Amino acid sequence: MILKLREYGITDPEEINLFKHCVHPDRPEPLDLHMAMFLPTLRNQATPEQMDRFYTPAWNLEIIGTYAQTEMGHGTHLRGLETTATYDPATQEFVLNSPTISSIKWWPGGLGKTSNHAIVLAQLYTQGNCHGLHAFIVLLRDMKTHIPLPGVVVGDIGPKFGFNEVDNGYLKLENIRIPRENMLMKFAKVEPDGTYVKPPRAKLTYGTMVFMRSWIVGGSSQALSRACTIAIRYSAVRHQSETRPGEPEPQILDYQTQQYKLFPLLAMAYAFHFVGQYMKQTYLRITGDITKGDFDELPELHALSAGLKAFTTWAVSSAVEVCRMACGGHGYSCSSAFPDIYVRFTPSCTYEGENTVMMLQTARHLMKSYRQAEAGQQLSGIVSYLNDKVQPQPVTARPTVVDINDLASLVEVYKLRAANLVELAAKSIQQELQHRRSQEDAWNNSAIDLVRASDAHCHYVVVKLFTDKLRDISDTGVHSVMSTLALLYALQGITKNSGDFLQAGLLSVPQVLQTSVRIKELLAQLRPDAVALGDAFDHNDKKLNSVLGRYDGNVYENMFEWARSSPLNATEVHESFHKYLKPLRSKL
C-alpha cells in the first residue's frame, strides 16, 4: 500500500486515508498515527529547518513516529499531564522525564513496537518557570537496530477491546536529553539562553480540534450507516415466525418493532451525515476568515463541535449495538461485521475529548451566552435564541399551535426545549450560588442539568441542520423521502424526550399521543424505500465486509462458506482432542 501511495503520488492526508480505506477497509494499523498525526504535526508545527531534518526521513519511513500525548493518569484534562521537559542552557538540551508512574505515556498508537520517534507532549520548564504543554521530537530506538535507547522504557500496553492490529504503547522517559532544536518551534520558541517566546496566536490549536471533531461526527454517520445497511438488508432476507397459520414466515423487516429499531437509526445516519458536512464546511469557511484575522465565529463552532462530537458518538455507539441485536444471534458472529464496527467506533466516545467533558464544555458556552443575554447583550449565531428566552416576546409573536407534521414548527419546538433546559441549568447554578456555594461547587452541583442543556442544544442543532438541508434537494422524489426521514428523526426525538416537551408546556398530551401514531405511519411509509436508503450510502461489499449485509442477499450459503473457512476447521480432528480430551478421558 505504501509503495502504491508513492507510485500514485498521494500525499494529502485525507487522500491517504481514502486510499487506505480502499486497500484495508476500516482496519487500523500500526502506521496510522505516523500518517495521520506525526507527519501532519510536523507540517503544522515544525520550522523549515526541522522539516528538512525530520519530514523527508519520516516520509521514507526511516523515521517512524507517533504522537505521545495521553498519560496513564491524564487524558482529556491536558493541563494535568505530568511529563516534563526542562531546558538546560549549559548543554542547550531539553531533559525529558516521566516523574511518576501516572505520567507514563499511555495509549499512543504504534508507540509500543513500531515507532523509533515520538512527538512527546510535555510541560516545558525553562528559567525556573513552567510554560505549559509543548511538543518535542524524541528519538526512542536505535535507528539501525531498533533497540530502545537507554532511559527509554517503551512497550505495548496489552490487549484491548479492539484495535488488535495496533501496538498502542507506553513510554517512560528517564532523563532523556534532546537538542534544543527538537522542540517544535514554528510558534512558541525557547532561545539558546532559555528565554521563552510565546506563540503569536494561542487560539490556533482550536482549529485542529474543530476539524478533528467534524471528522468524528462524519465518521459517526459512516459507522451508523454501515450498521443500518447490514441490519436492514439482513432484515429483508431473514424470515421469522408465523403471523397467519399456514402462510409463509414474513420478512422480519415487516415487523413494526424491527422498523422501530432500525428506521429512526437510518434517519439518524442521514442527520449526522449532514451535520458532519455542515461542520466541515463551516470550519473551512471560518479558517478562511482566521487567516484574515477574524476569530469571531470560532468560539461558537468550537463549543458546538465539542457537544456535537459527544451527542453523535454516544448515539451511534448505542445504535450500532441496537443494529447488531436486531440481527439476533448472527449479529454476534464476526461474519456480521458488527463486532468490528462497534469496537472500532466506540472509542470515539472517549478520544479527542471525553464525551461528558465535551458536553460540559458546550454547556460553558451556553451559560456564558445566557448570562450575556440576561445582561441585555444581543447574541449572534445559533445561541441567539437565548435572547428570546431572557426577553420574552409579546404573546402574539410566539407560536401557539405546534404542527407535528411541519418540520419548521418542530425545529421551533426543539429550540424552545433547548432554551428551557439552558434556563433550568442557569437557574440551578444561580440557586447554588445563592446558597453561598463556590462557583466550582455550584457548577458541579448543576452538572446533570448542564449536560441535559447541552444535549438539548445539540439535538436542536441536528434537527435544524437536517431541515435546512432539505432546501438544497431539488429532486422531488429524494426530497420527499428525505423529508420523511427528517420528520421521523424529529418525532422520534420527541417521544424519547416527551417529558421535556410536556414539562415546558411546548406540546400537549394529545400532541404527544399523536406523535406516536404518526411515527407508526412514517415507519410503514419508509418500509418500501428502507433497503435503498441504506444502499444510497454506497458501502460496497468489500467495505461492509459483512456476510449478513451482502448486497446480493445470499446470506445463508455464504455464512456456511465463511464458517467452513474458519482456522479451527483446517483439520477434521482438532489437536485439542489428542492434547487434552483423550488424556483426560484415560484418567477418569
Added chain:
Amino acid sequence: MILKLREYGITDPEEINLFKHCVHPDRPEPLDLHMAMFLPTLRNQATPEQMDRFYTPAWNLEIIGTYAQTEMGHGTHLRGLETTATYDPATQEFVLNSPTISSIKWWPGGLGKTSNHAIVLAQLYTQGNCHGLHAFIVLLRDMKTHIPLPGVVVGDIGPKFGFNEVDNGYLKLENIRIPRENMLMKFAKVEPDGTYVKPPRAKLTYGTMVFMRSWIVGGSSQALSRACTIAIRYSAVRHQSETRPGEPEPQILDYQTQQYKLFPLLAMAYAFHFVGQYMKQTYLRITGDITKGDFDELPELHALSAGLKAFTTWAVSSAVEVCRMACGGHGYSCSSAFPDIYVRFTPSCTYEGENTVMMLQTARHLMKSYRQAEAGQQLSGIVSYLNDKVQPQPVTARPTVVDINDLASLVEVYKLRAANLVELAAKSIQQELQHRRSQEDAWNNSAIDLVRASDAHCHYVVVKLFTDKLRDISDTGVHSVMSTLALLYALQGITKNSGDFLQAGLLSVPQVLQTSVRIKELLAQLRPDAVALGDAFDHNDKKLNSVLGRYDGNVYENMFEWARSSPLNATEVHESFHKYLKPLRSKL
C-alpha cells in the same frame, strides 16, 4: 478441574457451576454445554434404559455431548426449526436430515470440535404425520478416532464477539440413521410400529424456561454489580481536572455527572438481584405445587419471566458499557475486565428467547388479562391492578397526592403508569380491529405500544419487589442505605420516563422537577457508601480480574505491570521489525 469435581463428589449442576467459577472465573469453556445441557437433559428426559446407556459414559467423558437446537434460519421461533427425524418402522430407526441450508444446526457450544454426541432437536415425522419438536441422541464422531461419521458435516462457526474459548458449531445431517431407542422417551414415545404416544403434560417444559430466565436475571445483577464495583472503585482512585486553582485534582467519584452515571446502576444491580431471588423462590414454590398438579400460577410467572429477562438484560447490557466508558480510555483496555464482561453478558439479550419477542410474550399475557378484566373477571396475582383500570374506583379511593419520597407511593404510581400503557396498547389493538384489520395485523401495528406496556409492567414489578424486600431488612443501617438505593432507582426511572407519568396525569410538572432535585440529593447521600455498596457484592479480586477494580486501589503500578507482561513485550524488538518494516524501508 474435572478430576477435582470427581474427587470432591460434586454432581449437582449448580454446584458444578459454582466450583467452575472458582477455578476459571467467568470463563466459558468447550465442555460447558456438556455439563449444563447435555447431562441435565438426559437426567430430565431419558428413560432408565437410556440413562444406563448414555449417562455413565457421558459422566466419564467418553460421550461428550451438546444440545443442538438453534438452526441457521431459526432461533427463538422454535416451531420454525426445519431439521427432520422421520421414523422408519422397517428398520426401527429414525432418519435425520438437514433438508435446507438454513436448517443447519448453528451456534451450539462445543459442537464444532469437542462433542462426539449431540441431543438434536428435530421435527418428528411418523406414520405420515408431523408431531413437532422432539429430542434425539445422535452420534457425530467415531468414539475412538474422533473423525466425523459419514453424513455428518460438523465444524466450528468461526470467530465471534466473545466466547472465543468455545467451539460453537454447525451440524448438517445427511440421512443419519439412529436406533428408535435414541429418541428421548421419558415423556413422548414412538412405538416400534411407529405409533406416536403424546407426553402426559405438555406444560412441563414451561418450568425449565422459567428457571433459566430467573437464572439470567440473577446473572444480570452479577454482571452489573461487577461492572459497578470496578467503575466505582476506579472512580475513587482516579483524580482529574482542577476545580479550584492550585488545589489537588478531585476524585472523579466526586463529580455529579460520574455519580449520576454510576449510582443509579448500583441501585439497579441491587434491584435485579432481589428480582432474581424472587423469581427463583417463586419458581421453587410453584414447582412444588406442580407436582401436586397445581398449574395456576405458572402462566403468570412464565409471562413475567419472559419480560423480566428482556427488561434486565437490555438494561444491564447498556449499563456495562456506561460503566466502561465512565472509566475513560482505560475502560477499553482488557486490564479493566469490561470488554470481557460485556461480550459475555450481551448475548443474553438474544439467547433463551430474543428480547423483543420476550417482551411481546409478556404483552400477550397482559392483553389477555386486560380482556378478562374488561369482561368483568376478577384477576389474581400481579396483573390484578388491571381490574382497577377497567373498573375505576370511586374518586375518593384513589391516591390524589403522590409523595415522591415515599416508596409505597412510588410503587403505586409505577403501577398506574403500567395500567395506563397496557390500556393504550389494548386500545390500539381495538382500533386496528375496528378498521377491519386482521388480528395478526392489529397485533403487529400495535407492537411498539405492546413492548412499551410490557416494559412498564416489568418496571413496576422491579420497583415493587425492591420495595417489598426492604421489609425483610432488620438492620437499621442497612435498611437506611437500601431504602436510599430503592428510592434512587424509582426516581431515576421517573425522570427517564417522565413523559409517561406526565402524560397520564400521574405526576405534576413541579413533582417532576422536584424529582430531579431529589436525585441530586440522593447521589450526594450515597457518595460515602458507594465503594462499600460495591464491595458488599463480595466479588474478590480473582473473580473481578480487573486491574482498575483492584480492592487495594493500586491501579497504576499494576496496570504498568500488566502491560509489561503483554506477549508483544517478550522481546524488545518485535519480529515485525525484521519481517516487514526493514524490508519496506529498503524499497522506499
